[in-house]
Amino acid sequence: MLNFDDPRLTAIGLLSEAYAGLMARFQPVLTAAGLSEIDFETVIRLARSPWQRLRMSDLAAQTGLSTSGVTRVVDRLEREGLVRREACPTDRRASYAVLTDAGRERLETVLPQHLQDIDDCLTGLLSMSELEAFLGSLRKIRDVVRPCATAGAVETDAEARATS
Amino acid sequence: MLNFDDPRLTAIGLLSEAYAGLMARFQPVLTAAGLSEIDFETVIRLARSPWQRLRMSDLAAQTGLSTSGVTRVVDRLEREGLVRREACPTDRRASYAVLTDAGRERLETVLPQHLQDIDDCLTGLLSMSELEAFLGSLRKIRDVVRPCATAGAVETDAEARATS
DNA sequence: TGTACATATTTGTTGTCGCAAATATTGCAA
């Protein structure tokens, strides 16, 4: 007879609850701006990238979506005018997703409120040292479960492939 | 011009990466046992509940699924014989989802490996004090973002608030 | 008592995502 209340299970349960709760908490602000969670992630990753662009496959690697998933997210964002596709000059198979001015503006609209949300439920909730420890633990976990997840980042690109 | 690399954003990004990575890491073992993530969560919550049963709506509250989502999860699990529905004697609108013996056996099959996975990527990765701090931070977050998420738990409801 | 409102669950509909297959292009090697 096993113990269904094993501390390891409750640890994961707590993490799931906290994570789901955070995402649910962020949703209203994003929804009000007409962005789904994944829309927001896509758009901000583009905003962070050089020339506000990323290849579809790199976007897939960064977001964890399948490549077909990325195709459809970009379809939607393109339909809304927040992103446009641009052909890759050096590889005709590939295409870039590029953040448009409208996309950037949309992002700038939500960001302040979103940052406030994060502050309210995460960064502002813990002391400086607590937060540091928390993020440190998360990094340890991430490094174990996600060997290479920074595709498309210029400097890390070669490194990521090397470790593959 | 806003900063798209705000530490608050990277904090959330790190949390998302770690969480997604963990779930992806757990998936193979569960899939091998014919259980999806949500199947497993449903089944273990039933296993933890008095008389291995929970009302559909309580299951919804605990898992975060919509009630229609629970209907369909239980449909699938019932089709597989892991769960059965049972009428509630005191309220003819309600019904219980009850873990069957087969469901319990299935759970006992995966649990050891699943616990090992959790150990490998979370609980065994951090020192005792790190883990305690980590869980403490998660509790703070959860208590802010998820006021009451323990529906159907008889005694634990008050306790959950007390540990805040 | 009976009427209106609240609650529990299911069903219809729609949107999203992953997998596999299809298509286009590249790069390597004979």
Next chain:
DNA sequence: TTGCAATATTTGCGACAACAAATATGTACA
């Protein structure tokens, strides 16, 4: 150069989940 394996993206398809409507039942109040 030609042919073949590898890579980038898109499309077809099936599974899953949320929302709203439908159904059944319970509860409270006039």
